[in-house]
Amino acid sequence: MTQLPITLSRCAISTNVEVDSERAIKVVPKSHDEALNDKQLVDYKDHRVRFLSWLLKVGKIPEKAEGYSPYTVYSTAYRTARFDLWLWEQKGGYKYPPDSDDGAAYMDYLAFSDKSQTSKGKAQEGLQHFSKWLQHTQGRDEWEFEYSFDGSGGNHQPEDYLTREERRDIRQAALNEGNIPAYDTLTANERRGWKLYISNALGKDYEEVTRDDWDRVDGWEITSLVWTSLDAGLRPNEVRNARIEWVDTKNGVLRIPKDESSKNEGNWTVSLTDRTATALSRWLEEREQYKRYEDADTLWLTSHGNPYSSSSLRRLLHRLCNQAGIETANRKMSWYTIRHSVGTYMTKERDLAATKAQLRHKSVQTSMKYDAVPIEDRRDALNKMG
Structure with missing residues (x-):
């Protein structure tokens, strides 16, 4: 010893x-x-x-x-x-x-x-x-867990989640995020690539695209990342590990292979909304224009060309909350907050089996921590009780 x-x-x-x-x-x-x-x-x-x-x-x-x-x-x-x-x-x-x-x-x-x-x-x-x-x-990222245990003897539960209204506000804030590179920052060769992208995005002939059109097209990178997480409840490491081959926009799903899934238990097919599938489709087209994605199949990278970490995702969420006017004081707002909202409302709208599949849980027991009545529903019940 x-x-x-x-x-x-x-x-x-x-x-x-x-x-x-x-x-x-x-x-x-x-x-x-x-x-x-x-x-x-x-x-x-x-x-x-x-x-x-x-x-x-x-x-x-x-x-x-x-x-x-x-x-x-x-x-x-x-x-x-x-x-x-x-x-x-x-x-x-x-x-x-x-x-x-x-x-x-x-x-x-x-x-x-x-x-x-x-x-x-x-x-x-x-x-x-x-x-x-x-x-x-x-210099490692702080470890984050899906739920917390009370060392004094209380139960474990998700630490926080977004309400329905907050989810809508975050989705809207993410829609306002992202720009394509400014015209003056690009080389002549880079402009040709972006001009083709802009012509497709705006439905204009290539030769008709002007410098002013650069200001009419926004970037889809952050929007696609946030919206996919709002649908799929992606863990931070799943955002980091996501690959372009996961994306099936035609069928509106993510196909996460066993060897890259977070829990490594089996292949997962995760549902996406039509809005998110469109955002991912637009991002995949835009993504081809960025040098940091050359020879890489990573779905999302930071502006510095690094994989997203728990810390960078937490900062992104807090920035979106600030833009949306969502109070973060006295709340533990990590990227898992988005995941918890998916589990909470999927369980309410469907059942634990649906939550288990969407959140890629090995056991339905893991999904059971979301089997609780959301706070706004409890508030409505109190109002009706008088």
Whole structure:
């Protein structure tokens, strides 16, 4: 059993941080020694020393170099070590550090385990501490989960969702997003490509397209991304992994193959509205004009040519909410907020089976967290009750 030193030394593991008279923070539990070979053990120990030391010294408020209490770090060390061992068993071998998809898979596992709600909540808190370390030291995105567990013993549930009115407002705000490149920013060769696109978009002959027509055509990239997410409830990693071959605008569906689906359980066919299918069709035509998509089959990239992350999607949602006049204070508004709204209203309008298919859940039990009466329906009931 390896225990945590006060210093960040990676060589000598000798000085313990005492939580109380009987406990010290464990860097590598003895059970993990048997799961790792010598090289993996050295690598794992190195990461764990840096992670747990960071929590102790600055983890609570990094900007003020204020760390968590030794007791909190003791608990986090124990819970994250259990997660690590579970992950290696699932992956068939050592992996470190884990990523957000691994954390989400663990939360799915815990959701339907026999563990208490308090235990589930504490495990999630441990992963949030780990995510915080990766975010501040390695520039990783903050981990987001589809639902939250109450560590004090409450039930797990979606953290927030958009109301019907908010969904309409977000859809409208997304329609107002996006521009094609300005005429003056393009080379002569690029203008020829955009001129052809504009002629098709406006239904004008190529030779009749003028410089002024550049101002009459808007971009469809953000609109298609947001509208597809409003229909399909795309997870952040599904936005990141989306490929052009997923899109079937003729039949109005996304076809997500097994090897690229978030949960990797099977092929998924996800319904889209006619509006979204049109937006995707227009985007696929427009997409061919951008250099950042050359030799790439990624459906959406940021303006810098990078895949979308949880953080960039959260910023996009907040920007849309601001434009739509949707209050975000005291709400956890992440990209999952859109997904939660799909689950909530699909369950209300159809049934859990429809929600399971649309949101690509492995089990209908996962869909059951959306089996609740939306807040506006409850408000209507109260008004009728007098």
